[in-house]
Amino acid sequence: MKFVIAPDSFKGGLTAKQAAETMAAGIKRVYPDAEYALVPMADGGEGTVQSLVDATAGQLVTAQVHDPFDHLTNADYGMLGDGHTAVIEMAAASGIQFINDQTANPLVTTTYGTGELILDAIKRGAKKIIIGIGGSATVDGGAGMAQALGVKLLKADGKPIGFGGGALADLDRIDVSQVDPRVAQATIAIASDVTNPLTGDDGAAPVFGPQKGATPEMVKTLDHNLHHYAQVIARDTGRNIEQAAGAGAAGGLGAGLLAFTNAQMEHGVELVINATGLKEKAAGADFVFTGEGGIDFQTKFGKTPYGVAKACKSVAHQAPVIVLAGNIGKGVDSLYTKDAIDAIFATPAGAKPLAKALEDARQDIAQTAENVARLIKATRQ
Known part of the structure; x- marks a missing residue:
């Protein structure tokens, strides 16, 4: 039996x-x-890294990265047993556990540390990355993640914009010429069942912003800034991600991944089923x-x-x-x-x-x- x-x-x-x-x-x-x-199973949310590491005889990797406030922290991700698939929970570097009622401010919090985890995995040989994007402390449209990968988000004077959703108002142009070519060679599977677009009434700022400390006035600012960000992305990269299903996930990290990496949205549990070989077993x-x-x-x-x-x-x-x-x-x-x-x-x-x-x-x-x-x-x- x-x-x-x-x-x-x-x-x-x-x-x-x-x-x-x-x-x-x-x-x-x-x-x-x-x-x-x-x-061991998961659905792309909390616990996915540990479950996939356990199920595939992989290993946990610890990297020093930046938290949502640009402070150094240690974050874990998994390298699976096949040696070329990494699994990352964005919350490990950019999660809501880093904020509290006094510090929460999505105008300044950044996904930079998530980008650092992605880059670390690629440098360790990852050809495929599964990333769970729940539990974020950010509404920066994945801009910080992109900056960590080498994407230049520039002001009109040619200087880099700052971190956070508030800084997107200063964005004038995007330069992707300095991105490590290995980033484009890696495939990224975004584990998310969120279908919200980046902007609008169902977008990242109105729906998820209040959970991360956004006041009603902040929500308006963030939604306006994300719309501007999406327009510049479309003009400078040719990728129209503003209304893409899932672009609003994790404060718009979905949009950033779709815009600047070889990524696609997938159902979390299906990703885990495939990665563990459940059907075969x-x-x-x-x-x-x-x-x-x-x-x-x-x-x-x-x-x-x-x-x-x-x-x-x-x-x-x-x-x-x-x-x-x-x-x-x-x-x-x-x-x-x-x-x-x-x-x-x-x-x-x-x-x-x-x-x-x-x-x-x-x-x-x-x-x-x-x-x-x-x-x-x-x-x-």
């Missing part, structure tokens, strides 16, 4: 790898001699276990358990897909389809405070996995 175990992390409790190992430990109490394929599976900290009706819109279920059912049609979750929310009935999820089980053993549930996560997940395995065994006798 073959079990494929491919969960996301249980945030605050277990990494995806730990969750997979814990589920396997519970099932092995019932099926000690079964075949097990453990595939799921071939011949008898049962699939997946899960994460919480599951509800939104899970079908790009979350890990639903993506895993669809992928595994495409190669192991008869294998039931079982989800273990720390919390089961509203609307999960919509997840039950013949080509997706077959059963969902809550893992906490009884009602308990969140802190206690996180403390008990490992033993509760293992016990639930064992209980499901015992049910499977009983129905097969």
